[in-house]
Amino acid sequence: MGHGRKKRRTHAVxxxxxxxxxxxxxxxxxxxxxxxVATLAGDVRRVMEPNTAMRLRERKTNKxxxxxxxxxxxxxxxxxxxxxTEAGANLRIGRFPRGPTLHFRVGSYSLAQDCLRLQxxxxxxxxxFNTPPLLxxxxxxxxxxxxxxxxxxxxxxxPSINPSTMRLAEARRxxxxxxxxxxxxxxxxxxxxxxRPVGVTKGVKRVVMSKTAPSMAKFGDISEYVxxxxxxxxxxxxxxxxxxxxxxxxxxxxxxxxDEQRAVRLMELGPRMELKxxxxxxxxxxxxxxxxxxxxxxxxxxxxxEKRRQANxxxxxxxxxxxxxNVERKKKDREARIKAARNSTARNDPVPDSDADSDFDSAxxxxxxxxxxxxxxxxxxxxxxxxxxxxxxxxxxDPDIEMADDDAADSDDAQSPPAPPPQGSKKRARGKTGSKxx
Numbered sequence: 001m002g003h004g005r006k007k008r009r010t011h012a013v014x015x016x017x018x019x020x021x022x023x024x025x026x027x028x029x030x031x032x033x034x035x036x037v038a039t040l041a042g043d044v045r046r047v048m049e050p051n052t053a054m055r056l057r058e059r060k061t062n063k064x065x066x067x068x069x070x071x072x073x074x075x076x077x078x079x080x081x082x083x084x085t086e087a088g089a090n091l092r093i094g095r096f097p098r099g100p101t102l103h104f105r106v107g108s109y110s111l112a113q114d115c116l117r118l119q120x121x122x123x124x125x126x127x128x129f130n131t132p133p134l135l136x137x138x139x140x141x142x143x144x145x146x147x148x149x150x151x152x153x154x155x156x157x158x159p160s161i162n163p164s165t166m167r168l169a170e171a172r173r174x175x176x177x178x179x180x181x182x183x184x185x186x187x188x189x190x191x192x193x194x195x196r197p198v199g200v201t202k203g204v205k206r207v208v209m210s211k212t213a214p215s216m217a218k219f220g221d222i223s224e225y226v227x228x229x230x231x232x233x234x235x236x237x238x239x240x241x242x243x244x245x246x247x248x249x250x251x252x253x254x255x256x257x258x259d260e261q262r263a264v265r266l267m268e269l270g271p272r273m274e275l276k277x278x279x280x281x282x283x284x285x286x287x288x289x290x291x292x293x294x295x296x297x298x299x300x301x302x303x304x305x306e307k308r309r310q311a312n313x314x315x316x317x318x319x320x321x322x323x324x325x326n327v328e329r330k331k332k333d334r335e336a337r338i339k340a341a342r343n344s345t346a347r348n349d350p351v352p353d354s355d356a357d358s359d360f361d362s363a364x365x366x367x368x369x370x371x372x373x374x375x376x377x378x379x380x381x382x383x384x385x386x387x388x389x390x391x392x393x394x395x396x397x398d399p400d401i402e403m404a405d406d407d408a409a410d411s412d413d414a415q416s417p418p419a420p421p422p423q424g425s426k427k428r429a430r431g432k433t434g435s436k437x438x
Contacts, residue, residue: 022159023077024051026067028058033084036111040089041082043112043271047175047190048080049129051159064285071096078157079284091275092285093153099283100290102153104275107185115270123267127252128192132159133173140179146277146291147179150186168249174266184293188273191266195256198244198263 027045029038045052053074067079081092089109094101116122135158140151154177176189219225244263247256256262280291288309289295297305 020075025078025080025157026076027080029082031083037084037089039111040109068097094284101281101285103278105278107274107276110272112270115268123192128172131170131172133175136176138178169252186275190269192269194265194267195251195253195262198261
């Protein structure tokens with residue numbers, strides 16, 4: 001009987017502090033958005049894998065405060081919120097829980113499926129999304145506080161890397177943010193890293209890279225296959241010595257071992273976006289406007305706005321303090337009422353016997369006077385302890401009263417003609433009169 005394979009590699013389990021230190025972005029959409037914007041939000045959510053909620057199903061009624069409430073429990077660090085208006089699609093990138101927030105206008109975009117359709121041999125694999133992408137920022141060294149803020153925000157959205165301890169096989173994808181100073185826009189791209197041999201023809205590449213041998217049915221010898229594919233293509237020119245590297249570690253793919261010469265290429269996965277910064281807010285989708293691309297304020301206007309903001313903060317602090325005092329006061333009043341109620345029920349003083357006897361005698365005398373004033377027929381009702389009585393009850397208690405009532409009813413019937421029965425109950429009325437005559 002054979003023995004199972006022994007596990008020789010050990011995987012270090014990350015600690016809770018290390019897990020919390022990894023940034024996690026929540027990608028959602030807000031309000032009524034079209035199908036294209038909803039698909040774009042799903043593509044961006046896939047870009048942020050694995051540090052995002054991929055299977056999240058948000059509702060149209062969800063508010064920002066709902067996401068803030070669960071951000072601490074899920075260790076969320078950033079919020080990417082897509083929305084759509086009549087002017088176009090918008091993207092807000094904020095930091096949990098107190099901001100700041102970057103407002104972008106999505107000028108143009110292409111979905112991931114559109115980017116893959118443009119390629120002759122698209123590269124699609126889900127293994128690349130098991131590791132976070134690498135971040136590349138280009139042309140963000142210009143002057144302006146907004147560029148520094150954008151740079152800091154984007155860098156904190158992705159986990160940092162340590163080149164000395166990082167495994168080469170973990171570098172599978174690249175996210176590129178390129179700032180165009182002429183158009184004042186930011187281009188967003190998403191690529192996967194592909195490694196290929198260097199210094200060989202296209203035919204030899206197919207033999208080396210493919211897992212199955214090529215078909216030789218049309219060739220008499222392997223040399224014919226190699227010589228036919230010996231022309232220099234565009235990809236062969238790109239994979240020259242200037243774009244080749246020496247692998248420091250084993251990389252994914254066939255024959256990509258350490259110390260091998262390989263060419264590194266990027267294949268686009270999508271989506272594409274052209275972002276333009278509109279404004280920067282101090283809080284999470286609220287607060288003071290730190291920067292606005294269209295509205296420019298003077299120093300006096302900025303000073304006045306700062307005074308207003310400080311006044312609002314002071315009023316908010318006073319309201320909070322007053323609310324806290326009201327809550328404490330109501331709590332003390334409630335505790336005092338509960339304590340008084342408990343003391344009254346625990347005391348429960350007994351009534352003296354003399355007072356009880358006098359009350360009983362006075363109540364009995366009053367009852368006797370009431371009984372004497374009432375007629376004979378009414379006395380039976382008082383015997384049962386009710387002001388309103390039933391005739392059947394009296395008939396059972398005193399048969400003389402029953403006979404007197406029947407005689408009175410016969411005399412009344414003889415003197416006055418019977419009243420006509422109501423509509424809809426003629427049959428029932430006739431049946432009753434017939435029984436009386438019998």
